[in-house]
Amino acid sequence: xxxxxxxxxxxxxxxxxxxxxxxxxxxxxxxxxxxDLACRFGNSVVGGVSSAKxxxxxxxxxxxxxxxxxxxxxxEAREHKLAGLAAQKALTGPQRxxxxxxxxxxxxxxxxxxxxxYFAAWQHTVDTFGLxxxxxxxxxxALYLVGLIAGDLAVIADGAAGQPYAIPxxxxxxxxxxxxxxxxxxxxxxxxxxxxxxxxxxxxxxPEGADPAAMLEASAAVGDAAGVTVAxxxxxxxHANAGNDDALEAAIVAHGQAPAxxxxxxxxxxxxxxRALSLFESDQIWLRAEGKRTETLGTLPGTSAVSDPFxxxxxxxxxxxxxxxxxxxxxxxxx
Numbered sequence: 001x002x003x004x005x006x007x008x009x010x011x012x013x014x015x016x017x018x019x020x021x022x023x024x025x026x027x028x029x030x031x032x033x034x035x036d037l038a039c040r041f042g043n044s045v046v047g048g049v050s051s052a053k054x055x056x057x058x059x060x061x062x063x064x065x066x067x068x069x070x071x072x073x074x075x076e077a078r079e080h081k082l083a084g085l086a087a088q089k090a091l092t093g094p095q096r097x098x099x100x101x102x103x104x105x106x107x108x109x110x111x112x113x114x115x116x117x118y119f120a121a122w123q124h125t126v127d128t129f130g131l132x133x134x135x136x137x138x139x140x141x142a143l144y145l146v147g148l149i150a151g152d153l154a155v156i157a158d159g160a161a162g163q164p165y166a167i168p169x170x171x172x173x174x175x176x177x178x179x180x181x182x183x184x185x186x187x188x189x190x191x192x193x194x195x196x197x198x199x200x201x202x203x204x205x206x207p208e209g210a211d212p213a214a215m216l217e218a219s220a221a222v223g224d225a226a227g228v229t230v231a232x233x234x235x236x237x238x239h240a241n242a243g244n245d246d247a248l249e250a251a252i253v254a255h256g257q258a259p260a261x262x263x264x265x266x267x268x269x270x271x272x273x274x275r276a277l278s279l280f281e282s283d284q285i286w287l288r289a290e291g292k293r294t295e296t297l298g299t300l301p302g303t304s305a306v307s308d309p310f311x312x313x314x315x316x317x318x319x320x321x322x323x324x325x326x327x328x329x330x331x332x333x334x335x
Contacts, residue, residue: 018061021060021061021064021143022143025061025064026143027266030268031265031266031269038269039069039075041068042070042071044065059125060124060143062120062124063124066121067117067149067150069117070154070157073117073157074110076106077110077111077113078280081107081284084104084107085287085288087099111158111161112161112164115154115164118157119165121150122150122151122175125150129147131178133182144178144182145187145190145191148175148194149175149194151174152197155169155171156241159241169201172197172198175194177198188228188229188267189223190234192215193231193235196213196234197216199215201238201241216231216234216239216251217235220234227259227262227263228267230270230271232255233278236255236281240281252281252300255274255298256278256296256298260275279297282300285300
C-alpha cells in the first residue's frame with residue numbers, strides 16, 4: 001500500500017523539479033564564479049535526479065546537470081591538450097613524442113566524455129522545448145538558450161575527440177535556427193552569434209548575402225557591453241575551428257579588452273566559461289610560440305608587453321627567471 005501511494009507522489013515531482021530548476025537551481029548555478037564548483041554541481045544533479053522518477057528523469061534539471069557536468073570533462077580535456085603542447089616545446093627525442101601522444105590520447109578521452117554529456121543536455125533541451133521558445137518565461141528562455149549552446153559544444157567536443165559519437169554538424173545549424181526566436185539584445189548577442197556560428201561552420205548554409213564574420217563581431221560587441229561575453233567566446237571558437245588565425249587572434253585581443261569588472265553578477269558563470277574558452281585558445285597560441293601559457297588574456301606573443309602580476313617587470317633577468325641578475329653599481333669592480 002505504501003509503495004502504491006509513493007508512486008504517484010514521485011511521478012508528480014516532475015513539474016515541481018522543473019519549476020525548482022528554472023526558479024532556483026539555474027540562477028544559483030549561474031551566479032557561481034567558479035567553473036570547477038559549477039561542474040561538480042552538475043555531477044551531483046545528474047546522479048541525484050536520475051533516480052528521482054521511474055520511467056525517466058525530468059528533462060529540465062537533467063539539461064542543466066549534463067551541461068555543467070560536461071564542463072568538468074572539457075576542462076580536463078583542455079588541460080591535457082595544453083600539457084601536450086608544452087611537452088612538444090620543452091622535451092626532445094622519444095620523451096617528447098611519448099608525452100605528447102599520451103596527453104593527446106587523454107585529451108581525446110575527456111573530450112569524448114564532454115561530447116556525450118553535452119549531447120545529453122542538447123537532447124533534454126529538444127525534449128523539453130522542441131526548438132521553439134514561444135510562450136517561455138525569461139528564466140525558461142535562459143535554460144533554453146544554454147541548452148542550445150550545449151548543442152554547439154557537443155559537436156565541437158565530438159570533433160576534438162575524433163568523432164567517436166558521430167554527432168551531426170547539423171546540430172549547429174539547428175541551434176542557430178532555434179535561437180532566432182530569442183531577443184538578441186536581451187540575451188547578450190548570443191542568438192545571432194549561434195546563427196552566425198552555424199553559417200560559418202557549414203559554408204553556404206546561411207541566407208544569400210549573409211556575412212557570418214561580421215555578424216559574429218557585432219554579436220560579440222553586444223555581449224561585451226552587457227557584461228556576458230558568451231558571444232565573444234562563440235566568435236573565438238568558431239574562428240579557431242575554421243582555422244582563421246588572424247580573425248581568431250583579433251577576437252582574443254578583443255575579449256581581453258572587454259572590461260571584466262562589468263560582468264553581470266547574475267550570469268557570471270557564463271562569462272567565466274566564455275573567458276576560460278578564449279584563454280584556452282590563447283594559451284595554445286602562446287605555448288606554440290613561447291612554450292608558456294598566456295599571462296594576460298588579450299596579449300599575443302611578440303606584440304604586447306606583459307606585466308608581472310606581482311608588480312615588477314615580467315622578466316627582469318632575461319629569458320631565464322632564475323638567471324643571474326645584472327650587476328649593480330656596488331657589484332662592479334672599481335678600476
